[in-house]
Amino acid sequence: MISTTSDILIIGGGIGGLTLALSLHKRGIPCQIFEAAPEIKPLGVGINMMPHAIRVLTALGLQPILENYGVEAKEFTFFNRHGQFILSEPCGKYAGYEYPHFSIHRADLHKVLFDAVTERLGPEVIHLGHRCAGVEQDDDGVTVRFDGAEPRTEAIAIAVDGFHSAVRRQFYPDEGPPHFGGINMWRGVTRRKPFLSGASVTRIGTVARGKMTIYPIRQFDDGTQLINWSTEQPRDDHKPNDWATPGRIEDFIEPFKDWSFDWLDVPDLIAGAEFILEYPMVDRDPVDKWTHGRVTLLGDAAHPMYPRGGNGGAQAILDAEVIARFLDEMDDPQAALQAYEDDRLAVTNNIVMTNRAQPPDVIIEKVEELTGGEPFERLEDVIDPAELVAISESYKNTAGYSLTAVKRLECSV
Numbered sequence: 531m532i533s534t535t536s537d538i539l540i541i542g543g544g545i546g547g548l549t550l551a552l553s554l555h556k557r558g559i560p561c562q563i564f565e566a567a568p569e570i571k572p573l574g575v576g577i578n579m580m581p582h583a584i585r586v587l588t589a590l591g592l593q594p595i596l597e598n599y600g601v602e603a604k605e606f607t608f609f610n611r612h613g614q615f616i617l618s619e620p621c622g623k624y625a626g627y628e629y630p631h632f633s634i635h636r637a638d639l640h641k642v643l644f645d646a647v648t649e650r651l652g653p654e655v656i657h658l659g660h661r662c663a664g665v666e667q668d669d670d671g672v673t674v675r676f677d678g679a680e681p682r683t684e685a686i687a688i689a690v691d692g693f694h695s696a697v698r699r700q701f702y703p704d705e706g707p708p709h710f711g712g713i714n715m716w717r718g719v720t721r722r723k724p725f726l727s728g729a730s731v732t733r734i735g736t737v738a739r740g741k742m743t744i745y746p747i748r749q750f751d752d753g754t755q756l757i758n759w760s761t762e763q764p765r766d767d768h769k770p771n772d773w774a775t776p777g778r779i780e781d782f783i784e785p786f787k788d789w790s791f792d793w794l795d796v797p798d799l800i801a802g803a804e805f806i807l808e809y810p811m812v813d814r815d816p817v818d819k820w821t822h823g824r825v826t827l828l829g830d831a832a833h834p835m836y837p838r839g840g841n842g843g844a845q846a847i848l849d850a851e852v853i854a855r856f857l858d859e860m861d862d863p864q865a866a867l868q869a870y871e872d873d874r875l876a877v878t879n880n881i882v883m884t885n886r887a888q889p890p891d892v893i894i895e896k897v898e899e900l901t902g903g904e905p906f907e908r909l910e911d912v913i914d915p916a917e918l919v920a921i922s923e924s925y926k927n928t929a930g931y932s933l934t935a936v937k938r939l940e941c942s943v
């Protein structure tokens with residue numbers, strides 16, 4: 531195990547950084563978190579946490595608290611743009627996983643992690659208003675520099691500073707702007723009565739002709755839910771990716787004007803939004819090295835991926851578990867950082883590329899292609915439902931959350 535006299539420096543207090551702190555603490559390894567934001571505010575919208583990530587959070591004792599905040603999803607449902615049912619697949623425990631699938635507000639997930647760190651490690655380990663400006667290292671240690679705050683030197687630093695990572699930029703100064711996939715997203719949350727099972731992660735339509743992903747993320751005592759919805763539409767250009775960029779209904783509503791299905795009125799859902807955010811479908815080309823001596827990258831800093839399929843947060847959580855395990859098991863911390871990279875880099879780079887090529891709604895695309903986008907009489911005349919299930923399984927395998935993939939993972943937190 532790494533010497534417990536040296537704190538691990540964690541740069542970034544988002545989903546990955548906070549999970550890392552909890553994972554290290556569980557193993558008796560001290561750490562300090564340096565977060566750029568001067569205060570913690572509820573930001574973002576919904577996020578899906580599937581069993582591969584919940585396995586790690588459960589081992590950290592967080593499952594009962596997550597149950598109070600999120601909605602335990604029962605199924606993935608797929609519809610064409612005419613509102614016709616294509617497929618329903620059970621998810622989480624309903625599909626035989628040992629762990630549930632939670633749909634949750636990103637701000638709630640962040641709060642659960644933040645509160646757990648504050649309670650278990652003490653509020654003094656979280657340093658808000660500490661924006662990392664760069665790192666320097668030599669044989670004795672690594673120094674993390676901050677804008678307007680004292681630098682800090684320890685044996686190891688882990689950069690979990692998100693999509694716009696300052697540390698990644700230092701290692702890859704020529705990387706250039708994010709890769710834009712030609713798709714813009716608008717997201718919002720609307721409070722209303724439940725639809726379908728009240729716990730359905732629902733995908734409707736295709737990017738080319740109008741697409742919606744809709745799922746509940748909070749349950750209220752009066753029986754209503756906070757419903758997260760998002761649309762992806764082809765666009766030639768985009769605004770810089772910032773999770774707080776406000777969006778406007780008139781910029782994306784056109785394909786949905788007649789989407790009043792008997793099971794959900796989509797225009798009404800959109801019109802009732804509490805707020806709307808805009809975010810482009812961006813990622814970065816994978817890099818072949820995260821670990822540079824005493825410093826490594828983790829989460830979005832290491833493998834920024836398209837924010838769909840619910841995997842960006844999950845992969846950061848898995849990274850955190852793996853790196854904490856190696857730091858616990860190995861005496862040489864630099865070797866532990868390298869072992870983490872060897873374990874995680876190829877897997878996550880593969881997900882980045884799969885997310886570009888094959889989104890989770892590939893099933894709907896397939897039906898759209900076979901029907902020419904027209905309504906069908908009987909789905910079985912269009913495609914064998916078993917083939918749709920096989921396409922879905924193939925995606926889950928690559929994304930690392932198929933039943934067999936999750937069962938293979940050893941819970942070692």
Ligand SMILES: Cc1cc2nc3c(=O)[nH]c(=O)nc-3n(C[C@H](O)[C@H](O)[C@H](O)COP(=O)(O)OP(=O)(O)OC[C@H]3O[C@@H](n4cnc5c(N)ncnc54)[C@H](O)[C@@H]3O)c2cc1C
Nearest residue numbers: 542544545546566574575661662691692773829830842843
């Ligand atoms: C405000 C916000 C809202 C989001 N909303 C959504 C959402 O609605 N849906 C969704 O699917 N995903 C959302 N995401 C992204 C998602 O949370 C991440 O993809 C995922 O959790 C990966 O975790 P991470 O810890 O690597 O990165 P993040 O969770 O993005 O955390 C990175 C952290 O590092 C901090 N940071 C950045 N630069 C520095 C620096 N130089 N020094 C110190 N700290 C720094 C950031 O403030 C942030 O707290 C959001 C991210 C953020 C930051």
